[in-house]
Amino acid sequence: MRTAMLRSVLKRSSSALASCPTTSTSSLYVARRGFSSESAPERKVAILGAAGGIGQPLALLMKLNPLVTKLALYDIAGTPGVAADVSHINTRSEVAGFVGEDQLGEALKDSDVVIIPAGVPRKPGMTRDDLFNINAGIVKSLSTAISKYCPHALVNMISNPVNSTVPIASEVFKKAGTFDEKKLFGVTTLDVVRAKTFYAGKAKVNVADVNVPVVGGHAGITILPLFSQATPKANLSHEDIKALTKRTQDGGTEVVEAKAGKGSATLSMAYAGAIFADACLKGLNGVPDVVECSFVQSCVTELPFFASKVRLGTNGVEEVLGLGPLSEYEKEGLEALKPELKSSIEKGIKFANQS
């Protein structure tokens, strides 16, 4: 009975992953080829900030992922309980909880993928940049530990402001001599998840079939959904596209306001983080054609970091894909976002190098 229930959860999570435009082929690959727990390589995933609002549901989703064999849950408090709880789920991975800096090295050792949702979330009225003063230091110290204990891991940065925390991590890794631009990712999957949901609602198409690339960065106008490339095609007016763009850009704020002081998106973020980590694991395992949007080191524009579609492979980023044809409205959005994104990137780089 329990096995049947679990199978149904995994089957459902597999088809949910398949609804992500860019992961659909690879997710189906798992389902169709029966890439079972026995045949997939051993993979360790560490979550830093695992006892938090995102960390807990993300721990649950990664425990359900059959590609994971070891799941390390690290936080400054609360992880023994989360780990004990999640560890009772009868899926492939072994779960261990780690608490406090003394245990960070052990949590990170031999990790293939490190996911970082550690840090404070927004309250109403705040921008993501308002989190910089606290989260920059947290990300810097966690990145220092990564460069020491698992320098070859793929790093999935969730902590905000992503437009600055990714550059901070890159500088820390450069200083330590461990930077590999193929292995550092800002997680922007939630923007894609939102763009797909909002587009499907407006276009009245099946959300599971929708594809929408989202490029730029992860804050306000730096989030640029490319609805001109959305599929299935729909005959939406310019006003509709403008409204969808604005709603995608303000998606985080919509949740922050609705939560009224109790934090920001956690459940949808855990879902998005699990999709992105799953894509990284599939890439590492050699599954072909795994493509996701992510904020990475980039030559797509003149900015050193930029979110666009990225092909994932056995070393992390296999190829940073271009933007494709943009509408006039999107071209304007692209030019408009550059000054803010540039300044957030520079702020992160400066912080990492001065302190």
Ligand SMILES: NC(=O)c1ccc[n+]([C@@H]2O[C@H](COP(=O)([O-])OP(=O)(O)OC[C@H]3O[C@@H](n4cnc5c(N)ncnc54)[C@H](O)[C@@H]3O)[C@@H](O)[C@H]2O)c1
């Ligand atoms: N990239 C995105 O799309 C996206 C989406 C949602 C939230 N976020 C960001 O994710 C972060 C976490 O959000 P949340 O809602 O989970 O917050 P939360 O406060 O619920 O959880 C954060 C966790 O981080 C832990 N933490 C703090 N310092 C730490 C350290 N040095 N090492 C390890 N863990 C530490 C805390 O103990 C806490 O458990 C925020 O910065 C938020 O803005 C990003």
Ligand SMILES: O=C(O)C[C@H](O)C(=O)O
């Ligand atoms: O909006 C936030 O502060 C959290 C996150 O970046 C989001 O997009 O939901």
